[in-house]
Structure formats: C-alpha cells, structure tokens
Amino acid sequence: MDFREFILIFGLMLLKIGACLEQICWDFEKGPCYAALGYPLYLQINDLFGSNWTFSKIDNTQNEPVCRTNSGMTGNECDHVLNRVEYYSRNFLLINRVIRADSGNYNLSLSYRAPDVVRGRGLTIGLQINVEAPIGSVEVSISCSSSGEMRASCSSDGDPLLYSWTLNGDSLMDAISSIVLDEGTDGNITCSVKNHVSQGQKTISVKHCPVSSVSVVFVLIWCFQLMVLLGLLGGFHIYMRHVR
Structure with missing residues (x-):
C-alpha cells in the first residue's frame, strides 16, 4: 500500500465515522453493502490494480454487463451506471450518485495479465448492494x-x-x-x-395534558341534572306527605 492509498483509506474512514453519507465497503462476506441514495459508494477490492475487471449486475440468472475496464481505463460497455462507475485509486471502485436501481446483486470478475497468470486465472467476487434513503429532519x-x-x-x-x-x-x-x-x-x-x-x-x-374544557362542561351539566333530580324527588316526597 503506497502513501496515497493510505491517505485515501484514512480519509474514507473519517467520513465513515462522521456524519458524511459517503459509504465505504470492503468485507463483502459479512453482508451487504449499504449505500445512501444520491451519494457516492466506495468499494475497496484487493488486487484491482493491475488486472482487467468486469463489474456486472445479476438479473435473475442472467448477468447484465454494467461497466468494463481494461488496465484501469473505463470502456464503453456500460448500462444504467454509465459515467457513474469509476476506477478510483489502486484498489477502489467508486459508484457516483447512487440511485434506487443500483440495489441488487453484483459480480466483480478479475482477470490478471501476464506475467501474473501464476497467481491464478482470475477471481470472481459476489457482492450485494442495498440502497437506502438518508434520514431527514426528525x-x-x-x-x-x-x-x-x-x-x-x-x-x-x-x-x-x-x-x-x-x-x-x-x-x-x-x-x-x-x-x-x-x-x-x-x-x-x-x-x-x-x-x-x-x-x-x-x-x-x-407536560401534563390540560383538562379538557369539554370534560369540565360535561361534569357541570351532570351536577346540575343531579341537583334538579334531587330537588324533584324532595318536592315529590313533601307533596306525598301533605296529601296523606
């Protein structure tokens, strides 16, 4: 790792720790990469430098070419991420301005140029990208x-x-x-x-909820009705005593 790449990784880690919405993914085996809608996503991939790579989105069982590069130069085989997938530094891919359609499963295939063939014919890395909309004001x-x-x-x-x-x-x-x-x-x-x-x-x-004025009026009306009822009962009782 050269000094430039070290500074890049350090800067991206600071962004990850802070409130910045730029995301960085590097351990694809632990789970999906989460990307913020409308913001960049950095993919750290070892051995990206010095290889030909093909970045493809998996649609059902078919691989739909998304972007291809040869020796670090972006080619023309791009689809919905045209002009948004970039070779960024030695071991980074950058997806600019992530959109909803970027959610899905991808394959990144690496093929090494001679004389690196002794390292193997190539490598395919599977990764899942989930796009989420950032939290707004609460x-x-x-x-x-x-x-x-x-x-x-x-x-x-x-x-x-x-x-x-x-x-x-x-x-x-x-x-x-x-x-x-x-x-x-x-x-x-x-x-x-x-x-x-x-x-x-x-x-x-x-704070405590104020007592509803409707409830106060209801209680007053109920008390008035009760007083009227008691008055009527008292008057009826007095009337019956006089009749007898």
Missing part, C-alpha cells in the same frame, strides 16, 4: 385525548426507519413511530431514528 409531536391520555408521534424522511425512545434519559421499550405515555408523564422525550446509512433525533419537553 419531528416529534404530542397529542392529548379527552381522557388525559398522551400519545407521542415521531416522523422523518428516509427508509427503512428504526425508532427508539428515551424519557429523561431512560430508554423506553417501544420501537415504533407512535407510543402512549402514562398519565402524568413529564420531562424531556427523545425520538431517535436510524437506518444503515444515517441517523437523526429530536427532543421536546412533555
């Missing part, structure tokens, strides 16, 4: 029912979405977009949303 809202029940709802752009909640720093069990809070809940509630390519969160303050 929004949290609180709604109150007439009974005083509180419901917290969380929404965000992106897919797929995995939710988690905390109340005053304590984790809540519900991993869904909408949860019911106990009566009297107050403090700071946080909704965190993530997928394989990005994450986001939003914190708001929660």
